[in-house]
Amino acid sequence: MEFDDYRGVWVFIEEKDGHIAPVSLELLGAGRRLADKRGAELAGVVIGDQVGTLADTVFEYGADVVYLYDDPIFKHYRTETFMKALLACTQKYKPEIILYGATSTGKDLASAVATDLPTGLTADTTILDVEEDTGLLLASRPAFGGNIMATILCKKYRPQMATVRPKVMKALPPESGRRGRLIAESIPLREDEVRTKVLDIVKDTVKHVRIDEADVIVAGGKGLGSPGGFQLIHQLAGVLGAAVGGSRDVVEAGWIEHHHQVGQTGVTVTPKIYFAIGISGAIQHLVGMQNSGLIIAINKDPEAAIFQACHYGIVGDAFEIVPMLIEQFNDVLH
């Protein structure tokens, strides 16, 4: 494999209902920094149906090039179609680095592409850098229960790939009117050759705020005692218009679904305000929320580790304190 043939940094642009996922814009910011260090171009790969207009946004957020696959066959995300497009593009233009959001789509696509190329993939990266002279991607992520940061290298294969957690990197301020090269691509794939069909899309009808995009999160832990006790968390979140988060233990207990889990094996969040209620503050939880703007902890154990990580700590019983907060916030906000 001739490494010199591989140039440039790419970002897979995730799109849904005509909108670019925030993590893709964040990755354009991170990718721009890597590309500049390498004196190389930054490209966005846009795959979808009727997505041509998204290219302008991709340029405004820092890309020099957009590779565009615009075809009804890409209307819904399917591993098979998206993987074929991205593989074809990668084999034709040979990027040095490809970044994906660590979302369910990004993780699925990145692992399929990595297997087929084949190349290495670092999952759930939280810090990215590149060696200026060698182009070696330094992809760091928490390892061994969050006790160390491991920097993972892909020394023998190109492109180097990583999925990156949402809300960890910073998007650049968009530069209105900034333009680049738009390269329209296609693959010779017919619908009847695709093995997966999207028959129906059933939208989650429960109205909930996504935790990776929320400004305020109310998170509960095993200290709430039972699924019934955990309802207090929903009530406080409802009053504040906040998203609901949980520790792994409450997810494993089935009190709340996995996409609410904060931490090493859940979602990394950086809201403006994070309430940690009945959560002990295990390192695996802390790595997922410690960069929140303001952390308010409620725990009846004054020695709980969460008190080392919070800005404000309330020592007491959640069943006494949270109803008071609900009442007070209700009076002020409603």
Ligand code: FAD
């Ligand atoms: P506990 O540790 O049981 O804490 C409950 C807390 O509630 C205690 O501090 C107690 O004092 C307090 N409490 C009890 N009653 C009350 C009351 N009435 N009022 C107020 N406070 C009360 N965990 C995560 O959260 N996210 C992850 O992503 C994650 N990933 C992991 C990955 C690995 C590889 C491993 C090994 C573990 C992981 N964990 C993760 C688990 C983590 O180590 C802890 O076990 C978990 O976070 C503990 O959850 P908890 O704080 O809800 O429960």
